[in-house]
Every structure is written in structure tokens, then in C-alpha cells.
Amino acid sequence: MDRNTIIAVILITGIMAVWMIMMPPPQAPEPVVEEVQVASDSLDSTNAADSPEQVSAPVQLPEAAQVHATREIVVDTDLYTARLSDLGATLTGFELKEFLQFDQVRQVQMVDSTGRGAVGVEFQSPGSRNIYTRDLLFVQRDSMDVVDATTAPATVVFEAGIGNGRLQFAYTFKPGDYEVELEVTHINPAGFQTSEGYELVWYGGIPFSEDANNRKEEITKVGAYARSGNDVEGITLQGDEWAERVLRGNVSWVGVKNKYFGAVIVTDRPALEAVLEGERIGDTEDPAVAVNFEAALFMGPPDDTPDTFRLYLGPLEYGKIKRYEGAYGIVDYGWDAFEWMTRPLAVAVFIPAFSFLSSLIPNYGLVIILFCLLIKVVLLPLTLSSYKSMAKMRELQPKMQEIKEKYADNPEKQQQATIKMYRESGTNPLGACLPMLLQYPIIIALWQFLQQSIEIRQEGFLWAADLSAPDAILNLPFTIPFYGDFVAGFTVLMGLSMIVQMRLQATPASGPQAKIFMYVMPGVIFVIFNRLPSGLSLYYFCYNVFSAVQQQFINKSVKKNPDSRKSVVKKSAGRKPVSKIATGKRRGKKGRR
Numbered sequence: 001m002d003r004n005t006i007i008a009v010i011l012i013t014g015i016m017a018v019w020m021i022m023m024p025p026p027q028a029p030e031p032v033v034e035e036v037q038v039a040s041d042s043l044d045s046t047n048a049a050d051s052p053e054q055v056s057a058p059v060q061l062p063e064a065a066q067v068h069a070t071r072e073i074v075v076d077t078d079l080y081t082a083r084l085s086d087l088g089a090t091l092t093g094f095e096l097k098e099f100l101q102f103d104q105v106r107q108v109q110m111v112d113s114t115g116r117g118a119v120g121v122e123f124q125s126p127g128s129r130n131i132y133t134r135d136l137l138f139v140q141r142d143s144m145d146v147v148d149a150t151t152a153p154a155t156v157v158f159e160a161g162i163g164n165g166r167l168q169f170a171y172t173f174k175p176g177d178y179e180v181e182l183e184v185t186h187i188n189p190a191g192f193q194t195s196e197g198y199e200l201v202w203y204g205g206i207p208f209s210e211d212a213n214n215r216k217e218e219i220t221k222v223g224a225y226a227r228s229g230n231d232v233e234g235i236t237l238q239g240d241e242w243a244e245r246v247l248r249g250n251v252s253w254v255g256v257k258n259k260y261f262g263a264v265i266v267t268d269r270p271a272l273e274a275v276l277e278g279e280r281i282g283d284t285e286d287p288a289v290a291v292n293f294e295a296a297l298f299m300g301p302p303d304d305t306p307d308t309f310r311l312y313l314g315p316l317e318y319g320k321i322k323r324y325e326g327a328y329g330i331v332d333y334g335w336d337a338f339e340w341m342t343r344p345l346a347v348a349v350f351i352p353a354f355s356f357l358s359s360l361i362p363n364y365g366l367v368i369i370l371f372c373l374l375i376k377v378v379l380l381p382l383t384l385s386s387y388k389s390m391a392k393m394r395e396l397q398p399k400m401q402e403i404k405e406k407y408a409d410n411p412e413k414q415q416q417a418t419i420k421m422y423r424e425s426g427t428n429p430l431g432a433c434l435p436m437l438l439q440y441p442i443i444i445a446l447w448q449f450l451q452q453s454i455e456i457r458q459e460g461f462l463w464a465a466d467l468s469a470p471d472a473i474l475n476l477p478f479t480i481p482f483y484g485d486f487v488a489g490f491t492v493l494m495g496l497s498m499i500v501q502m503r504l505q506a507t508p509a510s511g512p513q514a515k516i517f518m519y520v521m522p523g524v525i526f527v528i529f530n531r532l533p534s535g536l537s538l539y540y541f542c543y544n545v546f547s548a549v550q551q552q553f554i555n556k557s558v559k560k561n562p563d564s565r566k567s568v569v570k571k572s573a574g575r576k577p578v579s580k581i582a583t584g585k586r587r588g589k590k591g592r593r
Contacts, residue, residue, distance in 0.1 A: 073140060073156055075147045075173050080110075080313070082173060082180070088134035089158030089169040090117030094313050099261070102211045102469070104458065110263060110313045112204030112292075118263070119311070121184060122296070123198035125163065131193070133167065134203075136160050149173040164191030170306075178314030185306040197272070197300035200309060202265055205278075205293040206258040211469055212287040214531060219284050221259035221452060224293040225330040226274035227252045232329035237280040237291050247274040254295035257316060257330050260454045260468075264327050265297060266310040273298035315454050318351050334448045345445035354455050365461020368450075368535055372542040375442065376550065383547075387554040392427045450536040459535075463489055467535035488530045490537035495526040497544035501551070 072092070075082040083093030094110040101108055111118040120134040138158035147154045152175065159168045165188035172181040184200065186193070210218045225234030228247035235243035251271040255264035275296040282289035299307060312321060321327045333342040353374070357367045376383070399421055407414035450456070456467040464471035472486035479485040499522050529537050 070137070071140070071145065073145060073147065075149055075154065075156065075171075077149045077173055078175050079178060081107075082171075084156060084158075084171065085117060086138050086140055086158060088117045088120060088136065089138040089160070090119045090134055091171075092117050094118075096261075096314065099209075099315060100458065101209045102466075108209050108261060109207050110261060112207055115204045118203055119182070120201050120203060121167070121198055122201055123193040124196060125193060131162070133160075133169075136162070138169070147173070150175055162192040165189055165193075167192075168306075178312055178320065180311040180313065182309045182311055183306040184302075184309070185304075186302040187304065189302045189304075193302075195301050197298060198302060199275075199296040199298050200265065200267075200307075201294055201296040202254065202256060202263060203294055205256050205291045206261050206263060208258060209261065210259060214469070215287050215289055216284045217531065218259050219280075219289060219291070221332055222257065222291055223330070223332075224254070224256045224276040224278055224295045226254045226276060226295065227326045227329070228274065230326070232326050234330065235276050235278050237278050238284065241280045243276075243278045245276045247276075248272070251297060253324060253327065254297055255312075255327065255330055256293045256295055259452060260316055260457055261314065262312070262316050262321070262330055264312040264321065264324055264330070265295070266312070266324050266327075267297055267299070268308040268310075269299065271297040272300045316452075317454055318347060319355070331452065332448075334444070338444055338448075341441045342445040342448045345442065346449045350446065350449045350453075354453070358455065363461060364456045364459035364467055364535070365464070365538065368456070368461075368467070368539050369542050372539050373546060375446075376543070376546045379442070380550075383550060384554060387551055389427070392425070396421065396425060396427060446539065447536065450539060451533055453535070456533070456535045461534075461538065464534040464538070467538065468533045470531055471534035471537075483527050484531050486530075488534060488537065490534045490541055491526055491529045491532075494529060494537045494541040494544065495522040497541050497548070498522040498525060501544045501548045 070085055070087040073084040073086070075084065078097070080097055081093070081095045082091060084090065085092045091111055093113060095107040096110065097107060099108040100106065116134050120132060122133070123131050125131055138160045141157040141159065144156075147156055153172055155170055155172045157168065157170045159166060165186065168183075168185040168187065170183040170185070172183075174181075186198075205222055205224075208215065208218060220236070220238045223234045223236040225232055226245075226247050228249055228251050233245065233247060235245050237243060249272070251267075251274040253264055253266040254274050254276065255262055257263070275294070275298065277294045279292045280289065281292070297309075310324075312324060312327070314320060316328075316331050318328055318331075328347070333339045333346065353371055354367060357370055358364065361367050361370065400418065403414055403417045403421065407417060453468070459467050461467055463473060470484075470486070470488045471490055473489040473492075474487040476485045476487070502521070529540075
């Protein structure tokens, strides 16, 4: 430190000391108490602000609500049972009647019951205090404990006085629909909040609904998402214990989900910003692992007209959530490198096909088998091309072996002779591989679709009680790493069918490496698939069986109509057959000897 710096520090310190001695501290201003004004039982939005009867409580103090006994309002529809609390005017429960948890006893719950409600508003008061509506006591307009919405829409209205204004929540429940309409009305908003605006927040994730012993697989599917412009982005908690993301500009919705169910909040007035936060408590391997999310829509400053939101709380079925633009984007279809083909195939092919077949066949196991057969029929031209090329290649194996032996010490001539053989026989070495490669997008898309298709959830077939879960036929007294502590039935059948199919494809010239691969590859697949949904293993088992049968028919047809043999000996104008030229050369060499 140089001399000038030392002098400057001393001078500044001295000035500050003199200032503090000479200037007395200012007197503290009188505290301003901001009040929450809870309306009387007879609430009328047109004259409520003029009512002299008000119950006041300090802002953001839950103790104020404890003075009053909180009430639970139950709303019953044909699809779900919703529960609301006047503490926070929020959803405290949302049970789906048509969907059961993994135990097939309890109904699927869409709201985190360990929290203080799923929906709330956050804003700042003119006195710079953070206000959370879940801490405030509201009054229900109709004072009804049970609301019937099984045959006609029903609206539940909550209202609370805050400062010199009022805040109103109006929930509308409709029969035959998983959508709940929410109107948030700020009456004289300048009287109780700043001009910055407010946030509508969804608190908590969708509770787990699947097998706790397979929690690691389910936790890969949980997340929080938002749509900004035309892009859907989100956060997951598979690798990180904490995640956060902010999206700015023209936000149309936010949502959270687990594997099969989701909650999406759609705003009719585009939000200025979306904030997504997520936390994982515990390890992904732990059955007791928990997740927590917050998905917020920053709406900007309100006015006296209500802001309308649509809340979808239900299954992630394409037919039900496609009306919310881009909302099906929260369903995970794998890595971004593959999603460009897997999602369009699922939406355009798999979902309509499953929907149509299930309308004709009541059992989803049979639907999967028939769907697999249809896929094989559609891909038949590619398969025929591939198998015919493979048959030609098998016929050329002896010739290829001769070339290898003849030019064993000259790889360049060996390659030239092989190319010449392919050209003269009219065989394309890629002809067997290219048609198979063209099938891979369908195989990969089905891999993703069947793993998270809610259509097969809790649908049984043969010994499998749930096609969306592993079909354990034998429980082991120990755990095998990467495999598990049980044996899945359809996975065993799939592995055996793969061995049979590979044996049918093998040629007499197949080396020892190919034979080892014939058994190693099914073994690897057997380990990978053991903990995956049994519906996926059922599909690939049927696919292997149909492929083996198909190959047998093609092989027989090739033997009866040996076009490939004729193509090996090809004639052209002005040239002798290749076989005669070769014979002449051999005789010439013999004569010179």
C-alpha cells in the first residue's frame, strides 16, 4: 500500500468518526401496521370495500389464522375430488377417481399433502413486506362445506381484505373435465401492493404414484416446465439436488409432473416471466427420496379486471392436454438428439394407433401384440429387401472366402476383387444393413413411448399385473448389481427369442466372434430390460418372434426362386461369362507347367 492510499484511508476514517459524533441518530418513525381485512360472511364484490365490519390481522402472520378454525371445502365431480382451505384459499387435495396408485388401493393424489396448499399468490406491499396468500385467512362467499359439480359447473369464491383493497380467488369446477378455472381479482390493487406486479405460484411436485422399489426410474421423469414463446424448457432432479431456471418474455404456461400425471397452469394473459425451482431430498436410489418444486408465473401489475388461469390436473394423455399449446412437450421422449423423430412418430403414429386398437380390443396386451404385427407388415418391404440382400451375401460367402485366401498377403487386391465380385453379382453389401437402419427410428421411438405410455398403466396381461411395471415371476433372496432382486418373465422370453433369431441369421461361415456375440448381446439386453415396463419387453418379444417367422418364409422363397444365383453369373454384351474366363485362365497356367 503506497503513502497516498494510507493518507486517504486515515482521512476517510476521521471524517466518518466526526460525522457520527456530531450528527445524532434520527428518531425512529411511528410503525405503520399493514392489515389484512377479512370480509364478513355476506361478501359482495360491489360493496365489500364500503363495509365497516372488518377483521384485521398483521400481514404474513399465520398466528392470525390460528385464531379462527380453518375450514375445508370438498368439491366432488365425476373425475376427481378436490379439497380447498379457507386458509390461503388454496387447493389442499385433488384425488383422481379413475386412477389408482401402484398399490391399486389409494387414488392418485395431484397435490402435495405435506405442504400448505398447491396454489398461491406472492407480491410486495407498499411497505416492502412480502405477502404470501397461503398465510392469509380468506372467507368463502357461500359458506358451503360440500360442493357438487358432478352434473353442472360449480364455482367456489374466496375473498380477503388486505390494506385498502381486496383480493378474490374464484375456482370453477366442471364435470367431465380435468380443467379448473381460476380467476384472480385485485380490487384497488394500489391499496395493498406495489406496481411491480405479482406471481401466481404452484407449490410442490406431483406426489409419486408408482412402485417405491423402482423410484430411481420414476424420478427420471419428474420435473418442472414452462413455455416461453414457442420453446418448452424445464428442470429435472435426476442428477442435481437443486435446479433453477428463469424464462423471460411471453410465457404462456408453467407446469410440474411425475411419470404419468401433471399439473399445468395456463394464463390467458401472457406472463412476463416464469421461475422454476426444484429440490431433491435424498438419493435417487432411496425409496424415501422426495422432491419439491415451485413454478411461478410473474404477471406484472394487475388492474381491476380479473386475471384468468386454467389449471389442468390430470393424466398426461395427449388427447387431454393437446388443447394447451405445447403442453405435451413436458412428456419426456429421450435425448434431444432423438426427440426430433421420436415425438412426431409418437404423436402421429403410435398414439392414434393405440387409441384405435384399444377401441376394438379391450386388453392392452393384445393391443401391443397386434400393434407389433402391424408394424412388421408396414416395414415388410424394407425387411424383404434386407433379407434378400442377406441371402445373396450368404451365397457369396464361399467366393469371398476364396478371395481372402487367394490374396491373403495383398489387402488392396483383395478389396478390388471383392468389389468386382459385388458388381458382377449385382449385390450391394449395404443392402442388408440400410433397410434395418431405416427401421431404427421406429424402434427408438417405441422404446420411449412404451416406457411412459399411460395407456398401458395398470393394464394386465397373462401373468403381468401391470404392463407399465416389471413382471416379476421370481423374487431373488439377493440383489444383482444393474439387474435387481427379481426375474422378469417377458424379459426372459425376449432374451430367448433374440438368441433364436440370431441363430437363424447366422451363416456357416460365421466366425467364433459372431457366435459369442449371439449369446452376449441377448445377455446384455436381458440385464437392461429386467427393470423396464413389461409392456416394452412384450413388444420386443413379439417383434423377435414375428421376425424369425418372417425370415423363415423369406429364406424358403429365396431357395425356391434362386434369383440371386443367376445374378452371380451375369452376362453382358460382347463378354464371356466370368466362370468360363476363369476356367480358361486355369487351363493356360496348367499347360505352361
